[in-house]
Amino acid sequence: EIYQCDWSSDVCSSDLGFGNAFLAGGLVPFMRDNPDLTIELVPVPFTHNLLKREVDLVISLEPTKRPNISNEKITDYKLFLYTTHNYISNNRINPNNIVDIVNSTFADYIIEILYTKQLNFNHFIAPGIDSQFQSSTVLAQYEFVANGGGFGVLPYFMAYRDARLIPILVEHFNFVRSYWFLIPHDLQRFARVRRLQRFILSVAQERQQIFMPEASDLNGSSVDSKSFTIAMPPANPWNRPFIRVNKKEPLGK
Numbered sequence: 001e002i003y004q005c006d007w008s009s010d011v012c013s014s015d016l017g018f019g020n021a022f023l024a025g026g027l028v029p030f031m032r033d034n035p036d037l038t039i040e041l042v043p044v045p046f047t048h049n050l051l052k053r054e055v056d057l058v059i060s061l062e063p064t065k066r067p068n069i070s071n072e073k074i075t076d077y078k079l080f081l082y083t084t085h086n087y088i089s090n091n092r093i094n095p096n097n098i099v100d101i102v103n104s105t106f107a108d109y110i111i112e113i114l115y116t117k118q119l120n121f122n123h124f125i126a127p128g129i130d131s132q133f134q135s136s137t138v139l140a141q142y143e144f145v146a147n148g149g150g151f152g153v154l155p156y157f158m159a160y161r162d163a164r165l166i167p168i169l170v171e172h173f174n175f176v177r178s179y180w181f182l183i184p185h186d187l188q189r190f191a192r193v194r195r196l197q198r199f200i201l202s203v204a205q206e207r208q209q210i211f212m213p214e215a216s217d218l219n220g221s222s223v224d225s226k227s228f229t230i231a232m233p234p235a236n237p238w239n240r241p242f243i244r245v246n247k248k249e250p251l252g253k
């Protein structure tokens with residue numbers, strides 16, 4: 001289904017984790033202060049085209065070089081390798097032993113339908129990892145890992161409140177990605193687009209501790225190993241989930 005944008009609706013795209021785990025709850029004050037707007041959140045991969053105005057505002061994992069589209073970074077965010085105490089105990093795994101880890105059960109995306117290479121992490125942990133559980137969403141992977149299914153790379157802003165999850169070898173397995181706004185130049189003049197953009201930016205900056213945690217915020221397994229950040233090649237920025245913001249009309253009209 002293609003959602004065609006018109007002048008009475010604004011569309012915002014969202015990465016699956018960002019949309020479900022952060023943006024949905026974060027938008028509550030925005031909706032309270034903007035009772036004339038209706039938010040439709042559809043945080044699933046979706047093909048759309050900014051230049052054809054199928055969407056108005058995108059949150060992407062990378063900027064674009066397309067003409068007539070502005071890029072603005074929202075925030076960087078960190079991801080770590082997680083598992084649970086139950087999985088380690090039940091399978092007699094040494095969480096400081098990389099051989100034990102890479103021979104364990106892993107969660108991953110379904111690579112054949114992965115909409116951006118920015119989320120392809122497991123091959124950086126070790127070549128040939130057998131990802132026995134694969135899903136198109138990070139929420140499914142989160143539930144699998146948190147319920148003792150194995151190991152998986154998850155955003156800290158999703159995992160930090162779950163006492164079941166422990167980060168593993170954080171000095172070695174840490175990743176940084178970024179969220180970006182992509183907005184057509186001619187749509188930046190619309191008040192609703194600017195209002196939503198400013199709100200998301202302000203909330204993300206207020207919550208930097210959950211997007212870019214310090215080492216002291218983590219409580220997991222570690223070994224003496226130099227910390228490093230892994231970069232990924234750019235991917236197609238046009239396959240994104242989205243939310244739509246509709247102007248409310250009085251009943252009976």
